[in-house]
Each structure stands twice: as C-alpha cells, then as structure tokens.
Amino acid sequence: MTGLRLKRPTLLVDEERVKQNIARMSARIKAGNVRFRPHFKTHQSAIIGDWFRDFGVGAIAVSSVQMATYFADHGWKDITIALTANRLEIEEIAELSQKIDLSLLLESEDEADFFAAALPRATGVWIKIDVGYKRTGLDWDNPGPIISLAKRIARSSKLRFDGILTHAGHAYRARSREEIEEIYRQGVSRVNTAREQLKSAGFNQVKISFGDTPTCSLARDFSGVDEVRCGNFVFYDVMQFFLGSCRAEDIAVALACPVLAKHAERHELVIYGGAVHLSKDSVPDSLGRQIYGLVAPWEEKSFGPPVKDTYVSAISQEHGIIKATNSFFSRVQVGDIVLVLPVHACLTADLMRGYLTLSGQVIPMAPR
Amino acid sequence: MTGLRLKRPTLLVDEERVKQNIARMSARIKAGNVRFRPHFKTHQSAIIGDWFRDFGVGAIAVSSVQMATYFADHGWKDITIALTANRLEIEEIAELSQKIDLSLLLESEDEADFFAAALPRATGVWIKIDVGYKRTGLDWDNPGPIISLAKRIARSSKLRFDGILTHAGHAYRARSREEIEEIYRQGVSRVNTAREQLKSAGFNQVKISFGDTPTCSLARDFSGVDEVRCGNFVFYDVMQFFLGSCRAEDIAVALACPVLAKHAERHELVIYGGAVHLSKDSVPDSLGRQIYGLVAPWEEKSFGPPVKDTYVSAISQEHGIIKATNSFFSRVQVGDIVLVLPVHACLTADLMRGYLTLSGQVIPMAPR
Numbered sequence: 001m002t003g004l005r006l007k008r009p010t011l012l013v014d015e016e017r018v019k020q021n022i023a024r025m026s027a028r029i030k031a032g033n034v035r036f037r038p039h040f041k042t043h044q045s046a047i048i049g050d051w052f053r054d055f056g057v058g059a060i061a062v063s064s065v066q067m068a069t070y071f072a073d074h075g076w077k078d079i080t081i082a083l084t085a086n087r088l089e090i091e092e093i094a095e096l097s098q099k100i101d102l103s104l105l106l107e108s109e110d111e112a113d114f115f116a117a118a119l120p121r122a123t124g125v126w127i128k129i130d131v132g133y134k135r136t137g138l139d140w141d142n143p144g145p146i147i148s149l150a151k152r153i154a155r156s157s158k159l160r161f162d163g164i165l166t167h168a169g170h171a172y173r174a175r176s177r178e179e180i181e182e183i184y185r186q187g188v189s190r191v192n193t194a195r196e197q198l199k200s201a202g203f204n205q206v207k208i209s210f211g212d213t214p215t216c217s218l219a220r221d222f223s224g225v226d227e228v229r230c231g232n233f234v235f236y237d238v239m240q241f242f243l244g245s246c247r248a249e250d251i252a253v254a255l256a257c258p259v260l261a262k263h264a265e266r267h268e269l270v271i272y273g274g275a276v277h278l279s280k281d282s283v284p285d286s287l288g289r290q291i292y293g294l295v296a297p298w299e300e301k302s303f304g305p306p307v308k309d310t311y312v313s314a315i316s317q318e319h320g321i322i323k324a325t326n327s328f329f330s331r332v333q334v335g336d337i338v339l340v341l342p343v344h345a346c347l348t349a350d351l352m353r354g355y356l357t358l359s360g361q362v363i364p365m366a367p368r
Numbered sequence: 369m370t371g372l373r374l375k376r377p378t379l380l381v382d383e384e385r386v387k388q389n390i391a392r393m394s395a396r397i398k399a400g401n402v403r404f405r406p407h408f409k410t411h412q413s414a415i416i417g418d419w420f421r422d423f424g425v426g427a428i429a430v431s432s433v434q435m436a437t438y439f440a441d442h443g444w445k446d447i448t449i450a451l452t453a454n455r456l457e458i459e460e461i462a463e464l465s466q467k468i469d470l471s472l473l474l475e476s477e478d479e480a481d482f483f484a485a486a487l488p489r490a491t492g493v494w495i496k497i498d499v500g501y502k503r504t505g506l507d508w509d510n511p512g513p514i515i516s517l518a519k520r521i522a523r524s525s526k527l528r529f530d531g532i533l534t535h536a537g538h539a540y541r542a543r544s545r546e547e548i549e550e551i552y553r554q555g556v557s558r559v560n561t562a563r564e565q566l567k568s569a570g571f572n573q574v575k576i577s578f579g580d581t582p583t584c585s586l587a588r589d590f591s592g593v594d595e596v597r598c599g600n601f602v603f604y605d606v607m608q609f610f611l612g613s614c615r616a617e618d619i620a621v622a623l624a625c626p627v628l629a630k631h632a633e634r635h636e637l638v639i640y641g642g643a644v645h646l647s648k649d650s651v652p653d654s655l656g657r658q659i660y661g662l663v664a665p666w667e668e669k670s671f672g673p674p675v676k677d678t679y680v681s682a683i684s685q686e687h688g689i690i691k692a693t694n695s696f697f698s699r700v701q702v703g704d705i706v707l708v709l710p711v712h713a714c715l716t717a718d719l720m721r722g723y724l725t726l727s728g729q730v731i732p733m734a735p736r
Contacts, residue, residue: 007456008433041685063686065376083686084628086640087703088375107629111702135682135689136629136638169684260452261475261504270504272454276718280648314503316537317409317714318431318451321503334479335455346685350644351719353736368721 004360006337009277010256011352013363014302017252018234019051025216025233026055032222037061037080039211039231042346044365045355046074048234061211061229065089065096070366072100079103080209082165082229084128084136085111090118097123103162107137109152116156125153126165126209129194131187133169140166140190143197150203163207163226164198166191171214177244184215188224217245237345238294239283253355254296254303254339255348259332260319267329268313269322273340275315279347282315289313293340295322302358303339312340372728374705377645378624379720381731382670385620386602387419393584393601394423400590405429407450407579407599410714412733413723414442416602429579429597433457433464438734440468447471448577450533450597452496452504455479458486465491471530475505477520484524493521494533494577497562499555501537508534508558511565518571531575531594532566534559539582545612552583556592585613605713606662607651621723622664622671622707623716627700628687635697636681637690641708643683647715650683657681661708663690670726671707680708 004012022038029036036056040049041063049060049071059078062068068079069092080103085093093115096102103124106112115123127149128137138146146164153159168187174180191208198206210216211229217240222228235253236246257273282292293312296303313323322338332338342348349355355363372380390406397404404424408417409431417428417439427446430436436447437460448471453461461483464470471492474480483491495517496505506514514532521527536555542548559576566574578584579597585608590596603621604614625641650660661680664671681691690706700706710716717723723731 008454083640084638086376086626086628088626088705108702111629114703134634135684136631136687258454258456260454261479263504266502270452272451275647275649275715279643280712280715281643316503317718319504334476335482337456344648347643347648350685 004356004358006256006258008258009273009352011348011355012254012256012339013048013235013355013357014252015051015357015359017250017302018048021233021236021250021252022052022055025230026057029222029228034222034225035059035227037209037211037227037229038234039063039082039229040071041067042231042234043349045363046071046366047363049074049076061231065092066368067366068096068102072096077101080124080126080229081105085115087111087114087118090115094118094120097121105165106149106153109149112149112152112156112159116158119158122158122160124162125159126162127153129164129166129191131166131168131190132183133167135169137166140194143194146194147198147201150198150201154203161203161206163209164191164194165209168210168212168215171212172239172243174214174243177218180214180218180243180245181220184219187215192224213240214243214245232346235345235349238291238341238343239281242283242285248305251303251341253345253349254341255293255352256337257320257340259334259336259338262329262332262334264329267324267326269324269329269332269338271320271322271338271340272318273320274318276317277348277351278312278315278320278340278342279344279351280315281344281347283343285311291343292320293342295324295328296339296341298339303341306341372724372726374624374626376626377641377720379716379723380622380624380707381416381603381723381725382620383419383725383727385618385670386416389601389604389618389620390420390423393598394425397590397596402590402593403427403595405448405577405579405595405597406602407431407597408439409435410599410602411717413731414439414734415731417442417444429599433460434736435734436464436470440464445469448492448494448597449473453479453483455482455486458483462486462488465489473533474517474521477517480517480520480524480527484526487526490526490528492530493527494530495521497532497534497559499534499536499558500551501535503537505534508562511562514562515566515569518566518569522571529571529574531577532559532562533577536578536580536583539580540607540611542582542611545586548582548586548611548613549588552587555583560592581608582611582613600714603713603717606659606709606711607649610651610653616673619671619709621713621717622709623661623720624705625688625708627702627704627706630697630700630702632697635692635694637692637697637700637706639688639690639706639708640686641688642686644685645716645719646680646683646688646708646710647712647719648683649712649715651711653679659711660688661710663692663696664707664709666707671709674709
C-alpha cells in the first residue's frame with residue numbers, strides 16, 4: 001500500500017475484501033435458494049458492478065433513474081428502481097422500459113393509473129410495504145389499500161405485478177445482533193401476512209423482495225422471501241460494524257487523509273478530510289462518544305483493525321479532527337496519510353465519486 | 369417560478385437575494401474600512417464569484433488547492449487557501465504561487481521550514497490562531513509558539529508574513545444573537561492580544577483576518593480587524609436563520625424536491641431529495657425537534673417564509689420525510705415540487721454541484 005502516492009483525500013477500496021463480501025453474501029443467499037438482487041446505490045460503479053457477475057448476479061436494484069440508465073448502459077438488463085416511482089421522470093422511465101427489464105415501486109392507486117397510462121410497454125411493479133420502519137410504503141397490517149392497489153395494477157396491460165417489497169430500515173436502530181435477527185423474523189412474518197391477504201383476494205403469484213444490510217447479514221436463513229436486496233455489505237462501514245453486521249476486517253473502503261497539524265495538548269490530529277468527503281453521518285460508540293469515522297493503521301495488504309480510542313471526533317467542510325491515544329498520536333507526523341473507516345460508506349462513496357484500489361487502479365463512478 | 373420544468377432534485381438559487389446578501393455584507397465591511405475577502409467554498413462557482421466583482425471584491429478565500437486553481441483559472445488573482453497548508457500538494461501550490469498572489473495558512477515551524485524550502489517564489493503566509501474554537505491553530509494566549517513561528521517565517525525569503533488569521537467556529541454553538549456578538553468581541557480582543565505580543569517581539573505590520581458568517585453578520589463594527597472572511601452569508605440557510613444571523617427571507621437557495629408519496633395517517637410527505645442532495649447536517653429547532661430542512665412555499669418571485677410546523681424530519685440516501693401541518697399536507701399532491709431550505713447551504717451546494725436560477729439559467733460549479 002505504501003506504493004500509492006496520495007496527496008489529498010482519496011477513497012481506497014480493497015478489491016479482495018469487496019469480492020469476499022460479495023462471495024459471502026452470495027453464498028448465504030444461494031443456500032436459501034432465493035434471488036440475489038444487490039443494491040448498486042452503495043458503489044455506483046460499473047467496474048465494481050462487474051465484480052458481481054462472477055457470482056451469477058444478473059438482477060440489480062438502484063435508487064435513481066439516472067443510476068438505472070448508467071447501469072443499463074453498462075449491460076445490466078434487469079433493474080429495479082427501488083425508490084417510489086417519480087412521475088416527473090416519466091420520459092426517462094419510459095425510455096428505459098423499452099431497453100431493459102425494468103421494475104418500479106408504487107404505493108398509491110393514482111400513481112398506478114398514471115404509469116399505466118404513460119408507459120409504452122409492460123413494466124414490472126412492486127408494491128412497497130411498510131413492516132415497521134414507518135417511512136414509506138403501505139402498512140402490512142392494513143390489507144385494504146394493498147389489495148386495491150394490486151387490483152388496479154392487475155387491471156393494466158402496462159403494469160406487471162411482480163410482488164411486494166419491503167426495507168426494514170428500523171434495523172439500523174437495533175441495539176444487538178439478536179434484535180436485528182428479531183426484526184428480520186418479524187419483518188418476514190409481516191410481509192408474508194400481507195401476501196396471505198393478497199392470496200385470499202386471488203393473487204397467487206406474489207413474490208416477496210426483502211432487503212437491508214443488517215438483517216441480510218445476520219438472518220439465519222431466507223425462508224419466506226423470494227428475493228434479497230442489500231447494498232451496503234459490498235463495503236460495510238463503522239455503522240455496520242457497531243451494529244454487529246460485519247467484522248472490522250470486512251470493511252472494504254477507507255478514506256486516505258493527509259495529516260495537516262498536530263495538537264499535543266489535546267492529543268488531536270487535524271486531517272484533510274471532512275464533511276465533503278466522509279459526509280456528516282455519525283454514530284455513537286459504546287461509550288456514547290459521537291464518532292465520524294474510526295482510524296485504521298496501514299497493514300501490509302490492507303487496512304488493519306481500528307486503532308483503540310482513536311476516532312474522528314468532529315468534522316468541518318474540508319477537515320476533520322482525530323482524537324488519538326498517546327501512542328498513535330506520537331507515531332503520526334504532519335504529512336503522513338491516515339486511514340479513516342467511514343461511518344456510512346454509501347454516503348462517502350457518493351461524495352468521493354470514485355475509488356483507488358490498493359494496487360493503484362482508478363475506479364470511476366457513475367457521473368452525476 | 370412555475371415556468372421552470374423540474375423533474376428531480378434541483379438546487380434553485382435566487383440571484384437577487386444573493387446579490388442583496390453580498391451588497392449588505394459588502395456595505396457593512398466597507399463601512400468598517402476593512403478588506404472584504406469572501407470565502408468562495410460556499411458557492412464554488414465562477415459565475416456566482418463574478419457577482420462579487422460589482423462590489424469591488426478582488427480578494428477571496430477558498431478551502432482547497434483545487435478550488436484555488438479553479439478560481440485562478442477564472443481570473444481571481446489574490447487567493448488565500450484558508451485550510452492549514454497540506455505539504456503533500458506542494459507541486460500544485462508551487463504552480464499556483466507563480467500565477468497569482470497566493471497565501472497559505474501555517475501553524476507549525478516544521479511546515480514553515482518545508483514550504484520555505486519548497487516554494488519557488490515569495491508566498492503569503494498567515495498564522496492560524498485559535499481564539500476558543502479548539503479545532504485548529506495556535507492558542508491566542510500562548511504567545512511563545514506564535515512568536516517562534518513568526519520568526520521562522522520572517523527568516524525565509526520565500527515566506528511573506530501577512531498576519532494572523534482566526535475562525536470563531538464556536539459561534540455556531542451560540543444560543544442567542546447577543547452570545548454571537550460576545551464571541552465576536554472576545555475573539556477580536558484575543559487575536560489582538562496575540563498581535564500585541566507579536567508587536568513586542570518586533571513585528572509591527574501584523575494584519576488580522578477574521579471570519580465566519582454568524583459573527584460577521586451580527587458584529588456592530590469591524591474595528592480591530594484588517595480583513596473579514598465569511599462565505600455562507602452568500603446563501604445563508606436554516607442553521608444561520610436559527611442562530612439569528614439572517615432572516616428567513618435572506619435564504620437564497622432551496623432544493624426543489626418532487627413529492628413521491630403521501631402518508632395521511634402521519635401527515636408525512638415522502639420527497640425525492642435525501643442525504644446525497646441536502647447532506648446529513650441537521651439542527652434542533654426551538655422545540656427540540658431535529659430538522660433536516662424547512663419547507664418554503666412557492667411565491668411569485670422567490671421562496672416564501674418557512675411553512676410553520678412543516679419540516680424535513682428524517683433523511684435517507686435519496687429521499688426525505690416531511691412532517692407537515694394538516695393544511696400544508698392537504699394542499700400538496702404527489703408529483704408536485706416542494707421547496708426545502710437547506711440546513712447547511714455549503715454542504716448542499718457541494719453535493720448538488722450546480723444551480724438553476726429562478727429565471728432558468730444553469731449555473732455550473734467547479735468540477736470535482
């Protein structure tokens with residue numbers, strides 16, 4: 001790694017760890033005999049997308065029409081835009097629907113009517129179901145609106161009812177691995193209740209799509225679902241590490257940051273690397289300290305385990321403050337590069353718009 | 369404004385408000401007979417930069433070498449890189465120093481030695497002073513290191529000692545306008561104490577550069593300083609509005625967000641507009657609610673005052689949740705565009721990488 005010539009904040013990606021993360025998740029999902037539809041919003045890169053192909057992945061999820069267009073242009077033929085469909089982008093959606101096997105998310109009858117009238121050809125539709133996160137989707141325990149929407153979709157020749165889709169985002173608030181597993185079991189049970197109701201109403205072929213990195217990393221098995229979507233696992237990050245979804249040595253990205261100054265009386269390092277690189281996301285550690293990133297040492301082949309009691313404690317637009325132990329503080333000099341494991345890899349990657357592998361390959365991301 | 373055809377999150381800028389914000393700050397600073405060196409990290413745009421020229425602005429601050437290069441390429445000849453200098457970027461810094469009147473920030477003797485040896489020609493240097501923020505810089509009340517560094521700088525023919533520079537970032541933690549004014553008075557007094565110490569050591573021409581939007585918006589006068597740097601005031605935002613640095617009608621940017629769904633039982637709107645557009649920055653309101661953005665109505669010529677009790681309450685990668693009053697909730701339909709006033713305009717602008725004026729002009733930003 002010391003072969004890399006770094007001069008400003010640079011997002012390093014450990015290709016081997018990424019491939020191990022994909023291999024591990026892929027094996028878990030294959031063992032469950034369900035479809036793996038990884039969410040590509042985390043990496044947003046055609047090259048990293050290609051790394052999934054060796055594992056037989058052909059279907060993906062993305063979070064914007066632009067991202068869908070980018071991956072369609074890079075050979076992906078089966079894409080779900082996993083954000084409630086935006087009718088204002090109908091032109092771009094219509095164009096995509098003629099090129100690939102596109103699926104949309106809906107949660108209201110008005111929008112079903114709109115897309116049924118405006119789409120040029122049959123397009124997949126998932127109904128978004130809320131299993132407890134309380135952000136988006138129709139409540140799992142109120143079958144009336146779900147059945148009405150399914151009927152409205154089924155009535156249109158332009159909409160192909162693929163199934164029901166949920167995201168257990170409340171897993172991010174869990175306090176233990178056991179709680180995450182419980183959220184998974186409860187979520188799967190709830191979305192299956194909704195499926196049963198649809199079955200009673202005559203819908204016999206309803207698939208279930210489930211996805212978020214914490215539950216998909218910790219679920220014992222995937223029975224009761226047909227498709228697993230998760231995205232963050234490709235890199236993992238400090239938030240996932242604190243949740244217990246991954247080990248520190250699974251974290252596959254680190255922001256390389258030049259050290260600009262040292263403040264001995266506070267054991268603080270000023271680094272070039274701030275909110276425009278890492279994002280402002282933060283997470284409390286077990287001692288209640290708000291963490292904007294952990295610090296990893298350079299090791300021969302990758303980033304080492306986080307340095308104890310050493311973390312990004314504050315963040316400004318372009319720079320950050322690392323609170324360091326005596327020993328780490330005295331080892332690091334101004335002009336050195338320190339490695340920061342991000343709190344939320346999706347946002348850090350989105351900000352950095354590209355990667356450098358540990359062997360020095362530049363990996364671009366989708367343009368914005 | 370209804371003439372704009374918006375389909376996805378778009379950062380609108382009200383050119384008239386921007387020019388009013390510049391005019392107001394410029395008049396305050398001119399009245400104080402000090403130099404105005406606006407910080408261009410907020411807008412990062414050559415076109416918006418040009419709007420400052422009508423007010424006689426010729427000197428600017430930026431927060432990265434890349435930004436300095438971009439503005440130098442757009443005709444700016446006097447630029448301070450207001451982030452402790454990064455020795456790893458010496459090549460780019462050296463190149464810039466040969467093109468423009470460049471100034472750097474230093475806070476250690478080792479770095480002074482490094483730049484003295486590496487720079488090709490005389491370059492301005494400011495010593496960063498800490499007046500209470502406790503992030504970067506040398507402590508104002510410990511004159512030894514400040515004087516030693518000044519001597520080290522003065523010894524080199526490559527370094528021109530311009531003065532001492534400070535940023536009262538702790539003003540962002542203030543609870544009232546009075547407290548901000550007090551932080552300003554205290555900061556100016558402290559940095560003047562440091563100047564007095566330098567004078568006793570034989571440095572008679574030490575200038576003082578002071579800057580941050582809250583104190584510069586509220587200071588009664590600018591006596592005791594030679595240069596004012598502030599950046600955010602060009603747009604202002606919800607954080608400044610809550611601090612009392614601006615009125616709501618001074619906020620000059622708003623993120624236009626399509627409405628994707630409505631949840632009547634919670635009075636919530638799901639908008640297309642999330643952490644990758646607004647940033648994850650948030651601020652508590654007077655009721656202790658964590659706010660990720662306020663909502664403004666469309667008015668004939670610009671954004672209206674924030675809608676009462678209506679705010680972005682949660683934020684995901686691509687979408688946000690607006691908690692709305694009954695009346696606002698019932699007025700807005702799926703497919704409408706709502707306007708979100710950002711909590712932190714600098715980060716929102718940095719994410720959006722460009723603007724649309726209310727008359728439909730696209731304003732690009734520095735490429736990244």
